[in-house]
Amino acid sequence: MDRLIYTSMTGANHTLNQQATVAHNLANASTTGYRSETNAFRAVPLYGDGLPTRAFVVDSTTGSDFTTGPIETTGRDLDVAVRGPGWITVQLDNGEEAYTRNGSLQVSPNGLLLTQNGLKVKGDAGVISVPPDTRVTIGVDGTVSTVPLNALPNTVAIVGRIKLVNPSEENLVKGADGLFRQKDGKEALADARVRLIDGALEGSNVNVVHEMVSMIALARQFDMQMKMLENADRNAQQASQIMVVRA
Template structure:
C-alpha cells in the first residue's frame, strides 16, 4: 500500500512542477495569468472502520486554479495598446470560426479593411454608437474604422479613451466615434477555459459574460498606450519550484524505503 500512496504523491508533485514550469515559461507573455495546484488527501474507510485507526492512502489534484490578479502595466506609447486597470476582459471574435474569446492582452492593430484585431486576427468587439458617440445598443459588433469620412477625407489615426470610446481621426481634422469597447465580466472567472494565446472561453462553470462599458459598475477604466504584462512573479515561482522539487524527492525516497523494507522481508531466513 505504501508504494501506491507515495506514487500518488509523486505524480501530484510532477503535475505541480509542470504548472510552475508553465508559469515561468510565460513570465513575459502579455496578459498571461498564472496558475497554482491545489491538493487534497484521500482516505478510505467504511462504516465499520475504527476512526482512531484510519490512515490516509495518498493525495490527488483537487484543482489547478487560475489567478486573475492584475499584472504589471507597461507603457508602450502605441495608441492601440490598451490595458484594463481593474476588472474585465476584452472580447474578440475569430472572423473564420466565429468563436468568441476573452483576453486581457490589449495589443491591437488595424488591418487593411479597417478592423481592429489582435495578433491572432480576432476582431475586437465594441458597443454600437449613434452620431453623437453615445451607445445605441447592447449587441456587440466588430470595431471597423471607415477608410474615409463623409467628406471623403482619409483616415489619419485612432485613439481609445479611458471610457472605451474608439475615436478615428481624419486628414481634414475631424473625428468620429466608431464604437465603445465592451468589457466582459464573469460570475466565476476561475471557471474560464484556457484557449492559449492568453485567451479564454466561457464555460458552464464561469457563467455567461456580462458586458459593460469601461469605468462603469465593476469594470476597470482603460489605459491607452499601455499593456498588462504577465502576473507571474519569478521569485515566488522559483521558491515554489524548490518546494515542489523537495516534495517530489521526498515521495521518491519513500518509495525507495518501501522497496528496501520489502527486499529485507524477502531475504529473511527461517
C-alpha cells in the same frame, strides 16, 4: 506498505505535473496580460476489494491568479490596459467569445480591429471595423474613434465601443489558448464600470521569485517521494527475508 507505495508513487507523478505548471508560468513571465496558474494537492482514497487502505494523490488545479499585473506605459494609440477588474472581449473563428487582458491591438489590412494574435476585438454591436487612412484612438470607456489623416483634428468619428466585461472570477475557466471563458458557456454582459488606460499595457502577474522557489521546493518534494518508494521496496524485501527464514 501499499498505502505508502501508492501515496508516494502518485505524489511523485503529480509533482512533475506541478513542475510543468510552474515552468509554464515562468515561460510567460513577460507575456502581456498573462494570469499565472495555480495548483494544489489533495488525497483521494482508492475503493475496491477490501478496506480502502490505499490512497492516491491528485493534482487539483485550483484555477488562475487574478491579481492585476504591472501597468507599463507605451504611448501607443492602440495599446490599452484594463484598470482594475475587467476583461476585453474577443470573437473566435467559430463565433464564440472569449476574454483577455492583453490590450495590444492592431488594425488588419481589411480594417478590422484585432489583437496581436489575430483575434477579432468584439464591440457592443459586433466586430469593430476601422475606415482606411485614419488615426485610431481608444477612450477609457472602450470607445473607438477615428480621425482622417488628411482632415481637421476635430473631425472625429466613433466607429464602435469595445465590449468590456467583468464576470465573476469563480465562473471563469482558462482554455489551452490562454483565453478565459465562462464555465456555463454563456456570454458575459457588458459592464459600463470597466475602464481602460490608453497608451499602456498590463504585464504578466507572474512572480518570478515565487515561481523559482516553488520549482526548488517541488524538486525536493519529488526527491523525498522517490526515497519513500525506495524505503518501501527495502522494507518489503526485508519482510520477505524474515518470512523465508521463519518458514
